[in-house]
Amino acid sequence: xxxxxxxxxxxxAVAGAALLSTPALAEEVTFVSQGGAYxxxxxxxxxxxxxKKLGITVKQDSAPDAWPVIKTQGATGKPIWDVVDTPTxxxxxxxxxxxxxxxxxxxxxxxxxxxxxYKTPYSVAYEFYSSVLAYNKKKFGGNPPxxxxxFWDVKKFSGTRALRNHPLATLxxxxxxxxxxxDKLYPLDVDRAFKKLEEIKPHVTVWWTSxxxxxxxxxxxxxxxxxxxxxxxxxxxxxGADVGFTYNQGLLQHTSLCILKNAPNLETAVRFVNEAIxxxxxxxxxxxxxxxxxxxxxxxxxKIPTERAxxxxxxxxxxxxxxxxxxxxxxxxxxxxxxxxxxEFIQKR
Numbered sequence: 001x002x003x004x005x006x007x008x009x010x011x012x013a014v015a016g017a018a019l020l021s022t023p024a025l026a027e028e029v030t031f032v033s034q035g036g037a038y039x040x041x042x043x044x045x046x047x048x049x050x051x052k053k054l055g056i057t058v059k060q061d062s063a064p065d066a067w068p069v070i071k072t073q074g075a076t077g078k079p080i081w082d083v084v085d086t087p088t089x090x091x092x093x094x095x096x097x098x099x100x101x102x103x104x105x106x107x108x109x110x111x112x113x114x115x116x117x118y119k120t121p122y123s124v125a126y127e128f129y130s131s132v133l134a135y136n137k138k139k140f141g142g143n144p145p146x147x148x149x150x151f152w153d154v155k156k157f158s159g160t161r162a163l164r165n166h167p168l169a170t171l172x173x174x175x176x177x178x179x180x181x182x183d184k185l186y187p188l189d190v191d192r193a194f195k196k197l198e199e200i201k202p203h204v205t206v207w208w209t210s211x212x213x214x215x216x217x218x219x220x221x222x223x224x225x226x227x228x229x230x231x232x233x234x235x236x237x238x239x240g241a242d243v244g245f246t247y248n249q250g251l252l253q254h255t256s257l258c259i260l261k262n263a264p265n266l267e268t269a270v271r272f273v274n275e276a277i278x279x280x281x282x283x284x285x286x287x288x289x290x291x292x293x294x295x296x297x298x299x300x301x302x303k304i305p306t307e308r309a310x311x312x313x314x315x316x317x318x319x320x321x322x323x324x325x326x327x328x329x330x331x332x333x334x335x336x337x338x339x340x341x342x343x344e345f346i347q348k349r
Contacts, residue, residue, distance in 0.1 A: 028057040029265050029272045032069075033085040035062030038289060042085075042127075045284035050275040056268060066090060070260065074099035079260040082269040083276075088123050088327040091258035095122030096331075101259040101266070108274045114295055117324055123256035124277055125294035127285060128314035130252050130322060131169040134218060134233045134245040135225040145225055147249050148177035152196070154203050159224030161200070162217050165207035167342040168330055169251040170197070172323055173227060176249050182323035190338055194345060207346060218243045230313050231290040250322040252313055254294055286312050 031047060033039045039062055051058040063069050066086040073079035074094070084090070094100035100122045105111050111124045118125035133151055135144045136159075145157050151173070164170055172185050174196040180189070205223055208214045215232040217223045219241045233245045257276060259269045275281060282293035283303035292314030293299070299309055299316065309315045313322070329335055 026057055027055070027265070027268045028059060029082045029268045030059045030061060030080060031083045031085070031272070032061045032063055032066055032081050034064050038291070041289035041291075042285060045288045046276055046281045049281050049284065050272060053275060054268075054271060056272070058272070067094075070094055070099055071097075074261060077262060079263060081260050082263040082265050083257055083259055083272055085126050085255050085257055088120065088125075088254065088256040089331050091123035091256050092120055092328060092331040094258065094261075095120075099261050101261050101263065103259070103273075104270070107270050108277075110274050110278045110295065113297055114277070118254070118294065120256075120328065123258045124273065125254040126257045126277065127294050128252060128254045128292035128312075130230045130247065130250040130313035130318075131164070131173075131227050132230050132233065132245040132247060132250040132313075133225065134228045134243060136218070136221060136223075137242045137244050139224045144244060144246075146246055148173045149179075151225060151227075152177040152200050154200075157225070160205040160222065161203055162206040162208055162214065162223045162226035162228075163200075163204050164214070164227055165209050165346060167338045169253070169325065170227065171338065172251050172325070173249070174200075176323070182249060185323055186326045186329050187334065188329065188338075190334070190341070194341065197345065234290045234311070247313065247318045247321045250313065250318075251325055252319060252322040253325045254314075256294075292318075 033042065047058050047060070061081065066084050067090045070084065070090060073081060091100055095102060102121050103124065108124065111119060114125065133145055133148065137144065139159055145151055150157050151161065171188055171190065171193040174193040175185055175189065176182060178192060178196045206217060208217065211229050211232045214226060214228040215236050217226060218228065218233065219236045219239065228245070230245060233243060237243050257273050259266065259273065263269050277295050279295055279297035279301050282295045282298035283301045285291055285293055286304055286308060292312035296314065296316065298304065312318065
């Protein structure tokens with residue numbers, strides 16, 4: 001009996017030792033962004049440092065348009081993705097449709113100091129860019145257009161023009177051209193905006209559909225002024241094109257981080273989001289690419305040189321000159337209806 005008891009104790013000890021020697025499964029999270037140079041930059045600036053700090057594995061995927069995949073994975077109830085960097089509208093409508101987790105900000109302390117306008121119940125701002133008024137310096141010399149009213153003034157500022165073939169930001173620009181203050185835009189007076197757009201429509205040479213196309217128009221000198229994303233204009237200027245832009249009356253926009261409903265690594269995803277929006281790591285992003293940090297506290301870290309901050313859309317001084325796009329308005333039924341009206345506006349000769 002004693003012998004059998006000793007064998008039992010020995011077997012238990014061996015089993016316990018085996019369990020102790022088996023390495024614990026490493027925590028991981030699957031992060032999704034838009035790919036390209038942008039995702040490469042954030043990998044260096046944010047993703048790798050976060051993984052190291054938390055001791056987790058950050059797997060990556062990319063999707064230029066994440067929304068269809070969010071819907072498909074959500075329909076299964078067992079998504080593969082955890083955290084998505086996507087236009088804020090995707091987070092909002094995903095939350096409303098039960099596809100995106102509602103965030104508990106008490107578990108995301110780095111979000112608490114961020115402005116209320118940078119958060120929704122389902123998302124938190126991750127990076128900023130702006131739709132700005134860009135122009136050919138050679139064409140306008142020392143008197144370039146400085147406002148959307150100037151863009152609409154075809155007599156004082158003659159030349160070829162381009163606008164984005166999309167209502168978001170374009171309607172806001174039209175309203176500012178018609179005298180609406182940047183902080184008084186919402187809710188948008190849609191009828192007034194389209195009336196103003198009818199004025200400029202005959203003078204618009206190109207309605208561009210991609211950032212690459214807008215950059216090419218500037219680089220080739222095909223147009224004299226246009227609405228373009230600030231990063232695209234900066235890239236063309238660095239390549240030698242004689243172009244410039246102003247943040248005055250820019251349309252400040254941001255992508256956001258959100259977590260898929262029933263994410264396979266939910267707790268780790270929450271910890272990841274908190275670190276990804278921390279001032280320390282957010283301050284790294286503009287050192288790698290022409291995007292502004294989503295967390296304004298990043299500008300207080302001392303990591304972003306003053307001259308670099310002056311170039312960024314979300315720097316306090318630049319943000320103050322612009323209008324912040326109200327994504328919740330664009331996600332409302334009124335915003336959805338504008339999309340249909342825009343298609344009619346573009347097709348009408």
